[in-house]
Amino acid sequence: xxxVIVKLSGTLRKxxxxxxxxxxxxxxxxxxxxxxxxxxxxxxxxxxxxxxSANGCIVKAGSVxxxxxxxKVFQPIFGG
Amino acid sequence: xxxxxxxxxxxxxxxxxxxxxxxxxxGRGLTSIMINKDVPAGCDPLGPENKLIFAPGYLSGTSLINxxxxxxGAKSPLTGGIKESNxxxxxxxxxxxxxxxxxxxxxxxxxxxxxxxxxxxxGQAKLMDAAPYKGMRTYDLVKKLKADHxxxxxxxxxxxxxxxxxxxxxxxxxxxxxRPCRAAGRGGLGAVMxxxxxxxVLVARGGKMADTLADPDKFxxxxxxxxxxxxxxxxxxxxxxxxGTAVLVDPINAAGAFPCFNxxxxxxxxxxxxxxxxxxxxxxxxxxKTTHQGCAQCIINCSNEYVDENGKYVTSSLEYETIWAMGxxxxxxxxxxxxxxxxxxxxxxxxxxxxxxAVAVAMDAGYKDFGDGRAAIEMxxxxxxxxxxxxxxxxxxxxxxxxxxxxxVPVIKGQSxxxxxPRALQGMxxxxxxxxxxxxxxxxxxxxxxxxxxxGTLDPLSAEGQVEASRDTQxxxxxxxxxxxxxxxxxxxxxxxxxxxxxxxVSAKSGEPFGExxxxxxxxxxxxxxxxxxxxxxxxxxxxxxxxxxxxEPLPPHNSVVVIxxxxxxxxxxx
Numbered sequence: 001x002x003x004v005i006v007k008l009s010g011t012l013r014k015x016x017x018x019x020x021x022x023x024x025x026x027x028x029x030x031x032x033x034x035x036x037x038x039x040x041x042x043x044x045x046x047x048x049x050x051x052x053s054a055n056g057c058i059v060k061a062g063s064v065x066x067x068x069x070x071x072k073v074f075q076p077i078f079g080g
Numbered sequence: 081x082x083x084x085x086x087x088x089x090x091x092x093x094x095x096x097x098x099x100x101x102x103x104x105x106x107g108r109g110l111t112s113i114m115i116n117k118d119v120p121a122g123c124d125p126l127g128p129e130n131k132l133i134f135a136p137g138y139l140s141g142t143s144l145i146n147x148x149x150x151x152x153g154a155k156s157p158l159t160g161g162i163k164e165s166n167x168x169x170x171x172x173x174x175x176x177x178x179x180x181x182x183x184x185x186x187x188x189x190x191x192x193x194x195x196x197x198x199x200x201x202x203g204q205a206k207l208m209d210a211a212p213y214k215g216m217r218t219y220d221l222v223k224k225l226k227a228d229h230x231x232x233x234x235x236x237x238x239x240x241x242x243x244x245x246x247x248x249x250x251x252x253x254x255x256x257x258x259r260p261c262r263a264a265g266r267g268g269l270g271a272v273m274x275x276x277x278x279x280x281v282l283v284a285r286g287g288k289m290a291d292t293l294a295d296p297d298k299f300x301x302x303x304x305x306x307x308x309x310x311x312x313x314x315x316x317x318x319x320x321x322x323x324g325t326a327v328l329v330d331p332i333n334a335a336g337a338f339p340c341f342n343x344x345x346x347x348x349x350x351x352x353x354x355x356x357x358x359x360x361x362x363x364x365x366x367x368x369k370t371t372h373q374g375c376a377q378c379i380i381n382c383s384n385e386y387v388d389e390n391g392k393y394v395t396s397s398l399e400y401e402t403i404w405a406m407g408x409x410x411x412x413x414x415x416x417x418x419x420x421x422x423x424x425x426x427x428x429x430x431x432x433x434x435x436x437x438a439v440a441v442a443m444d445a446g447y448k449d450f451g452d453g454r455a456a457i458e459m460x461x462x463x464x465x466x467x468x469x470x471x472x473x474x475x476x477x478x479x480x481x482x483x484x485x486x487x488x489v490p491v492i493k494g495q496s497x498x499x500x501x502p503r504a505l506q507g508m509x510x511x512x513x514x515x516x517x518x519x520x521x522x523x524x525x526x527x528x529x530x531x532x533x534x535x536g537t538l539d540p541l542s543a544e545g546q547v548e549a550s551r552d553t554q555x556x557x558x559x560x561x562x563x564x565x566x567x568x569x570x571x572x573x574x575x576x577x578x579x580x581x582x583x584x585x586v587s588a589k590s591g592e593p594f595g596e597x598x599x600x601x602x603x604x605x606x607x608x609x610x611x612x613x614x615x616x617x618x619x620x621x622x623x624x625x626x627x628x629x630x631x632x633e634p635l636p637p638h639n640s641v642v643v644i645x646x647x648x649x650x651x652x653x654x655x
Contacts, residue, residue, distance in 0.1 A: 004326050009330055010319040010356075021357055037532075048314070051531045053334040056347065056637055061534040074331040076532055078315055079400070079525055 001069040003028050004038065010075045012044060030077070036061040039073060050076035081181050081291055084205050086197060087173075088276045089128060089187030089318065093205050096601050098181050104590045108164040109562030109606045110182055111153025116609040121616035125157035125268075126245055126275035134236070134281070135177065137166075137564015140292040144303040144585060145310060146569035148172045148375040149235075150253070151561060155232065155617070156525055157265035158247045158434070158476055159493040159518040163267035164561065166522075168375035169253040170285060171234040172564055173466075176285035179202040183453035189277025194243075198229065201284040214278045215243050217427045218252045218260035221280065226258065229282060235260060237280035239429025242270030244466050246474030247494075249274060249432035252426055255374040257381070261396040262374065265431035266495065266520060268476075302328020302584040305457030306655040309575035310379060318369030320382040321371040323356030325400040325568070328499070330355050335531055336637045337504035339406035339497065340442035342437075342444035346504050346635045350413035354403055360385070367391040367642040380568055382563035386419040401521075404499035406434025410443060411450030421460055428464040430474060435460060437496035438477045445484035488629050493518035493619070502626060502642050503635040505530050505540045509642045510550035513624045513654040516610035522567060524554035543643045551652050557636055558610075562602060606655060613655060621650050 007024035008016070016025065029038055035052050052059055053072045065071065081098040088157045101361030102110055109585060111133045123129035139147040150172035156163035189195060196210040211509035213221055218239045225235055233255050241249035250272030252260040264270075293299050310316050319327050329351055332338045336346035352358060360370050366387045374383030374397045383397040398419055406412065406421040425432045439456050442448065448455035472483045477496050481489035490497045495518030502509030507526030512618065515523035526549045538545045560570070563582065572578050579596070587594040614623075630642045 006350070010323065010327055011314050014318075035408050046534060049534055050331065051335070051529075051534060056334065056336070057538070058335055058531070074334065074531070075315060075319060076573070077328060077331055077528055078326055079325065079527065079567060 001028050002031055002033070002065065004039065005066070005070045006042065006064055007070065007072045012048065012073060012075055015043070034061065035059055035063050035065060035071070038065060038071065039075065043071065048072055048075060050074045082179055082203070084183045084199070086183065086205065086207065087187045088185060088189045088195070088278065091195070091207050093207065095203070095205070098629070100154050100585040102181065104138070104592065106140065107135055107149065107151040107562040108153070108166065108558060109602060110135040111151050111164050112162060112606050113180070113186070113609045114496070115155065116613040120153055121613050123155060125160070125272060130155050130272060132185040132269065132272045132276060134173040135181065136176040138524045138562060138589070139310045139585060140172040140458065142293070142356050142369055142562035142585070142589065143300065145307045145377050145379045146375070146566040147564045148377055149564040149566055150175070150263045150264070151563070152269050153250055154269055154272045156269070156518070157245070157271045158268035159495050161493060161518065161619060162516055162610045164517065165264040165266045165269055167251070167253050167262050167264035167559055168566065169234060169255050169262040170376040171236050171253050171283055172285065173376040174234045174283040174285050178284070179289040179291060183277055183281065185276055188275060192228060192638055194277050194279045196280045196282060197278060198282045199284060200224055201287055203287070203289060215240055218429055219427050220260060222254060222260050223279060225282060225519070229257060231384065232285050233282040234282065234285060235280055235282055237429070238270040238273045239427060239465065239543050240464050241428050241474050242274035244471070244474065245271040245274045246294055246430065246463065246471065247271055248431045248476045250429050250431045253394060256331060256376065257396070259396055261426050262425060263431065265433060267517065270429050273568050293589050295588040299588035302588065305336055306572045306578065306581045307379060309427060309578055310569050310572040313571035313575065314570060318381050320380050322570055323360050324370065324382050324398070326359045326398070326403055327356035328400045329403060331531060332500060332527070333527040335504060337501045337540070338408050338499065339490070339501040341411045342409065342440040343497070343501060343629065343635070345355050346501050347637055348408040351408070352417065353413040354407045354415055358405070359398065359415060363387065371422055372396070375566070378566070382568055388416065394419045398422050401499050402432040405433045406456070409436050409440045410456055411646070412456065413451070413505050414453050414454050417453030417457065420457055424457065424460045424464070426459070430463055433498055434475070434476050434496050435463070436545050437490060438473050438480045441477045441480045441486060441489055442473070442484065444488055445486035447484065461624060490627060490629065491519055493524070495505050495519045495624055496537065500527055501635055502630055503640045506543055506642065507538065507546040507549045509626060509630065509644050510652060511554065512651065513626050513649050514550065515554060516607070516614050523557055524550045526553050528549055539640055541640045543645070543648060546644060547648050547652050555600065555607060558603040558606035559599050562606060607653065624649050634646045
């Protein structure tokens with residue numbers, strides 16, 4: 001098993017009662033799990049995700065996650 | 081549908097019916113097409129031949145939500161090219177409800193004289209001497225104007241930076257609370273207004289002479305559907321009201337595209353001190369306001385009221401671009417300093433982005449240390465006082481670079497980049513380089529396409545697809561900016577059927593058919609006018625390039641440089 005920290009942006013965190021934005025979520029997953037596996041495990045629909053970073057770099061849904069990674073999940077953004 | 085033509089040279093005002101050629105066009109479309117036709121491209125931007133045009137978007141003043149963008153256009157003293165800068169507040173709706181399609185300010189007042197323009201509820205305009213107001217900062221100015229002329233007006237004005245005709249002077253306009261905190265910041269249009277001798281424009285609120293709609297029922301149905309889509313989108317209905325546009329700090333920083341320390345780094349280690357969460361928590365703890373309505377007919381409420389530790393007002397509508405320019409870009413992680421700098425820029429009437437970058441260039445050149453908030457505040461105060469150094473700073477980052485003989489100056493066509501480093505978001509390199517506006521993010525914001533669909537439909541570090549994305553977005557935005565639609569209500573456009581709703585409303589207002597092809601034609605017509613003006617003003621393909629630093633200095637954490645070739649840049653507008 002691998003442990004990762006998942007931090008959620010914007011309104012994504014509302015789904016998790018007592019979410020602590022400084023600490024994020026401590027998640028335990030199977031070795032070899034991908035980013036898509038983790039968000040599915042957390043019950044976050046992919047349509048609500050803009051992009052995901054792992055240890056500060058943008059990663060794709062299929063990227064495999066290693067033990068100790070800090071993952072940030074961002075909502076789709078608009079702006080200008 | 082009428083034009084109010086104000087000649088500052090002889091102080092005459094003419095009201096004309098809107099010429100046929102401008103029917104169905106508003107906002108940026110109208111300012112850019114009119115400037116290209118009527119302003120000599122080689123003229124002195126601060127001379128009498130330049131025209132300063134205020135035009136509400138085509139849908140401003142209607143019942144459609146979030147259509148309170150006023151386009152202001154002129155030849156820019158900062159870039160030397162055509163400029164449109166748009167701003168929220170209430171003035172766009174106020175003008176449109178008086179049936180005014182544009183106010184065109186021509187000529188130039190004799191030196192040392194100053195006027196204000198007052199437009200009353202009947203749509204009548206008059207110029208009044210305003211010598212006592214000259215040099216006033218904007219917050220005091222709106223108070224004095226309120227005392228002298230009542231509070232039932234929007235106020236659109238310049239501060240001392242505009243009076244001094246500094247090339248990065250903004251035009252400030254009042255929000256729903258009557259504060260001059262909304263800025264048409266870019267391109268130095270405040271200097272044009274100051275040069276003309278126009279200190280402020282007061283427009284009566286609550287007019288009842290808006291253009292009639294050809295089919296009001298059809299309009300209403302489409303407007304309701306559009307509003308429903310904005311309300312149903314989580315970003316515009318929950319995230320923006322709660323965290324403001326500062327919510328962008330985290331994703332852009334995570335993407336390594338948050339330019340810090342004068343764009344030597346793409347990630348700010350202290351970002352969590354200045355992000356959307358930090359801003360909202362600070363404001364709430366102190367009794368300020370998040371979820372604040374700044375603009376007429378807004379249902380998003382992304383604005384805020386920032387207060388100090390004693391709960392006293394500091395500034396309003398503190399936004400992402402300012403948090404970047406006065407935060408990461410100058411290495412400052414203190415929100416109180418950022419808020420103070422935001423207030424000072426609004427009060428002095430100067431662009432927060434150009435000013436933050438100008439301060440960053442000075443710090444990079446060794447004038448002061450990065451992160452020295454007190455020094456940054458003192459520097460910006462010098463702009464307001466018009467000291468020798470203030471003149472240099474108010475003239476923008478390129479002038480600061482020249483003063484210090486410092487080469488690292490992130491400007492394109494003389495105007496600074498915004499809060500997205502082009503090395504980590506290659507599509508923004510295309511937009512910055514090719515938009516006729518100079519370094520500008522709203523002209524073609526392709527961030528979402530690079531940071532969406534779970535990792536991006538485009539690779540933000542690759543050139544592939546970036547020219548096409550920027551071109552399509554620039555064409556689209558030229559049309560959006562002509563409608564007066566707020567960027568943050570674009571969730572309504574992006575929703576299924578969203579564009580069709582807009583086409584329906586345009587058609588229901590004009591009575592003429594309007595569809596996807598017309599939308600594309602409008603965007604092309606506007607951009608072609610802007611490109612034509614710039615070409616005649618002397619711009620060539622060589623001006624559509626970024627500074628060397630973006631091609632030669634790898635940006636951490638990706639250690640990437642701009643990889644868009646000159647040929648690719650030159651293919652952007654091949655229509």
